[in-house]
Amino acid sequence: MAYFPMFIDIKDKTCVVIGGGNVAKRKAETLISFGARVKVVAAEIKCSFEGCEVIQKEFDESDIENAFIVIAATNDRYVNKEVGRLCRSRGIFVNIADSAKESSFIFGASVKRDNLVISVNSGENNPKRSKRLKEEISEFMDKNVIRIGTRKSRLAKIQTEIAVGLIKAVDKNIICDIAEFSTEGDENQTKGLDEFGGKGAFTGSLERALLEDKIDIAVHSGKDLPVVLGEGLEIIATPKREKANDVIVTLKGRILDENSVLGTSSERRSRQIKCKAKGIRGNVETRLKKIESGEYDGVVLAYAGLKRLGLMENEKYDFKIQATDKFIPAPCQGIIAVEGRKNSRFNELLRKINDKDTFYSFLAERGVVTRLGMGCHFPVGVYSEINADTLILKGAYFGEKTEKVTVIERKENAEKAAALMADKLKASARGET
Numbered sequence: 497m498a499y500f501p502m503f504i505d506i507k508d509k510t511c512v513v514i515g516g517g518n519v520a521k522r523k524a525e526t527l528i529s530f531g532a533r534v535k536v537v538a539a540e541i542k543c544s545f546e547g548c549e550v551i552q553k554e555f556d557e558s559d560i561e562n563a564f565i566v567i568a569a570t571n572d573r574y575v576n577k578e579v580g581r582l583c584r585s586r587g588i589f590v591n592i593a594d595s596a597k598e599s600s601f602i603f604g605a606s607v608k609r610d611n612l613v614i615s616v617n618s619g620e621n622n623p624k625r626s627k628r629l630k631e632e633i634s635e636f637m638d639k640n641v642i643r644i645g646t647r648k649s650r651l652a653k654i655q656t657e658i659a660v661g662l663i664k665a666v667d668k669n670i671i672c673d674i675a676e677f678s679t680e681g682d683e684n685q686t687k688g689l690d691e692f693g694g695k696g697a698f699t700g701s702l703e704r705a706l707l708e709d710k711i712d713i714a715v716h717s718g719k720d721l722p723v724v725l726g727e728g729l730e731i732i733a734t735p736k737r738e739k740a741n742d743v744i745v746t747l748k749g750r751i752l753d754e755n756s757v758l759g760t761s762s763e764r765r766s767r768q769i770k771c772k773a774k775g776i777r778g779n780v781e782t783r784l785k786k787i788e789s790g791e792y793d794g795v796v797l798a799y800a801g802l803k804r805l806g807l808m809e810n811e812k813y814d815f816k817i818q819a820t821d822k823f824i825p826a827p828c829q830g831i832i833a834v835e836g837r838k839n840s841r842f843n844e845l846l847r848k849i850n851d852k853d854t855f856y857s858f859l860a861e862r863g864v865v866t867r868l869g870m871g872c873h874f875p876v877g878v879y880s881e882i883n884a885d886t887l888i889l890k891g892a893y894f895g896e897k898t899e900k901v902t903v904i905e906r907k908e909n910a911e912k913a914a915a916l917m918a919d920k921l922k923a924s925a926r927g928e929t
Contacts, residue, residue, distance in 0.1 A: 555575055728838055732840075737851070744818065759792040767894035
């Protein structure tokens with residue numbers, strides 16, 4: 497007999513297991529792994545049932561009251577049959593461990609990796625076949641399923657799909673299981689970023705998921721990374737960089753003057769524009785709507801985000817792209833950073849999607865961030881260009897007196913360039929030439 501496959505949500509639902517032996521324990525553990533509240537009822541408890549409500553007593557009809565599903569797994573055939581009869585009379589899904597024919601559903605041989613579940617069933621005839629297939633699927637998933645964490649914003653998901661496309665181009669057998677996370681920065685749209693952690697506000701929940709082995713990699717915007725990554729984590733790859741320019745966006749035909757109000761929460765941007773600056777939060781689309789409502793005359797956004805969202809062709813707006821030598825971008829702006837655990841089994845694969853020149857730029861620009869201990873609200877701009885083997889690192893501290901500085905090194909010496917730039921910017925912040 498072939499059974500119809502059906503997946504149901506049992507999270508926080510009451511599931512009752514009748515029986516206290518090894519079979520009952522396995523069934524209870526499976527239910528708990530899917531978030532069920534499990535009650536175990538048995539006259540004799542022979543095993544340790546962790547995470548369950550355990551009641552040692554003879555079964556009676558009241559034990560299945562308000563149950564979502566029931567498992568009959570005693571060593572008494574009569575009790576199992578009676579549990580099945582009572583459940584069917586009440587319309588409760590029931591599984592009878594020693595009789596698939598009398599069950600309203602059966603347990604498949606399931607492989608679960610977080611939200612990804614694959615279940616196998618061969619009917620009553622060949623349970624060993626199901627077990628063998630489960631083991632083969634489990635081995636395949638361990639080798640080929642990569643769990644990817646991303647923020648829920650449209651831009652974050654697009655950037656994640658870019659990474660997924662590159663991974664699949666390297667190995668078409670890889671299955672990318674994407675999990676979406678809400679971050680502190682996403683949930684709190686009223687505070688300025690510097691009020692609750694600045695850099696790290698958009699990465700904290702993803703790093704926790706990495707450290708707790710809930711995901712294998714996280715895909716970030718490079719400029720959102722915290723000053724210090726979580727212990728045991730590293731940036732494994734940086735795909736080819738999009739343009740790092742900032743863009744002043746206005747409604748079509750709008751002419752700006754010194755009294756115009758531009759939306760930005762970045763000190764770096766505020767000190768480079770020739771208009772008035774007013775704080776703003778929200779995703780790219782939300783900020784553009786605030787131009788349309790008249791709350792702002794324009795906003796300052798990253799070219800990379802606008803491009804990836806397909807907004808640069810929107811004829812409602814004018815896009816004034818700022819040259820990077822005159823309007824210095826934030827460190828790592830336009831870079832997608834793939835973060836994972838050190839020594840992960842996927843690191844060799846992921847390094848194949850790494851763009852070497854982008855990674856040199858990332859090392860140089862992020863090296864300045866880590867040496868200065870700066871967050872995204874810090875008034876510093878850093879940007880690098882690579883010409884053949886040469887890395888040209890440009891930076892500025894935007895204080896009372898702004899001095900733009902340049903460091904030139906071989907690209908292999910990106911971290912040395914970062915150290916030199918950090919020293920120059922510290923001197924500039926102190927008012928030294």
